[in-house]
Each structure stands twice: as structure tokens, then as C-alpha cells.
Amino acid sequence: MTDIIPFGDEKIFAQMLPFITEDRKNKIMQLKKKEDRCRSLAAGLLLEYALREYGISLLPGKMQQMYLRFGEKGKPVLNGKTGIHFNLSHSGRYVAGVFSDEEVGIDVEQIRKGQMKVAERFFCPEEYLALQKGKMKKADCYFTELWTRKESYIKAVGKGMALDLASFCVLQDQVKFLKAGQTGEWYLQSYDPTSGYILSVCAKKCTKCEIQWISKEMFTQKFI
Known part of the structure; x- marks a missing residue:
């Protein structure tokens, strides 16, 4: 989970932009509201951050590069047999993601x-x-x-x-x-990740999630 507020700084926004896919960059450029652009950037960074923990990436480079494809209703999935399933959600100033070895869904909302x-x-x-x-x-x-x-x-x-x-x-x-x-x-499973917000996860397994907060500094350390 991450806070979009730091990405409202134009310098930080530009610094992080190279670490998301071209498709997401193009989508961001079509968004009119600054908050929406920050949320989309944060979602892309959160996904790339987590995938690199698995040793793969959506970007060309030293790691095995994967690609996204989209289901009939627009759900993004990784191509190939990675065994990694993910889902993203955003609301207000926060973006959340969940990763599993089986199908999974997440939603975060302001109360x-x-x-x-x-x-x-x-x-x-x-x-x-x-x-x-x-x-x-x-x-x-x-x-x-x-x-x-x-x-x-x-x-x-x-x-x-x-x-x-x-x-x-x-x-x-x-x-x-x-x-x-x-x-x-x-x-x-439902959680109160921060004041004024509720997050829920739906999964094939009856296990509790460990919520990890990813700061701007952690993104910087991972990517730069």
C-alpha cells in the first residue's frame, strides 16, 4: 500500500515516471486531474515494485520481462505461467495491491x-x-x-x-x-489500514494478509 501525496511534487513525479510501462504513461497523459495522474503512477510503481520482489519486471532490463494482458472485463493479468496473481485498487490518497499464487481481488475505499x-x-x-x-x-x-x-x-x-x-x-x-x-x-478479510479507510481482500485461501507500506524512499531505493 502506498500514499500518492509525494507524487504530487512535479520533480518526484518526473523522477518516477520511467519506472512504469509505456501503456500506463500514455494513460496518465490522458488524465486531466493531477490526483488521477498521481494515483495511476503510484499503482504502476506498486505493481513494478512487487513484481521485482518476485524477480520479474514489466520493463526491459536485467530481470525477466513480463507483459500484461486483460481479461474480458478488463482485469489485468500477467502473461505466461508465472504463478503470480495480483489486483490493484485506489481511493482518495491511497493505492493498494495484493499478490498471491491464486486468483485474488482487493478493494480500498474511503469510509x-x-x-x-x-x-x-x-x-x-x-x-x-x-x-x-x-x-x-x-x-x-x-x-x-x-x-x-x-x-x-x-x-x-x-x-x-x-x-x-x-x-x-x-x-x-x-x-x-x-x-x-x-x-x-x-x-x-477486511482491514483498517489507516484512518478513514477500509480495505478488503478476497482470495481462494483463508489466510490473513500482511499489509506493507511502501514509501517514496522505498520506491527510490528499488528503482534508482
């Missing part, structure tokens, strides 16, 4: 306020009832937790928002399917 109408529309009855029972301040946190758990699942399976969010329940640590056609065992 949202007053989202009961959204919950009524998208949550299954069991989830909505659980949300109604909480006090409003806690309900805001609880809504965001449930939302990130749902997002992490649909990102793990690579189906995007085409999947009916009310067709599965995320109240427990394992996804419960409510309609026919959905199978598999998927496990959920």
Missing part, C-alpha cells in the same frame, strides 16, 4: 457516509438488515466494509460490475452464493 439507499439497492436483504441494526456512525464504516468485500470478490473473479451484487452475501468470512451459477470457495 462513505449516508449510503443506506445504495445499500438498499445493491445489498442482499441479509446484508441490508444487518446494516440497519447498526448505529449511523458505525453503519458508515460497516457499509464501506461490506462494499469493499463485494468489490474484492467481483474483482477476484474478474466479472466487473456486470455481476449482480445482491446475488451473494459477504457478512461472513466466506462468500455465500444466493443464486445458481456461482460456485467456488472464496474467503474474505
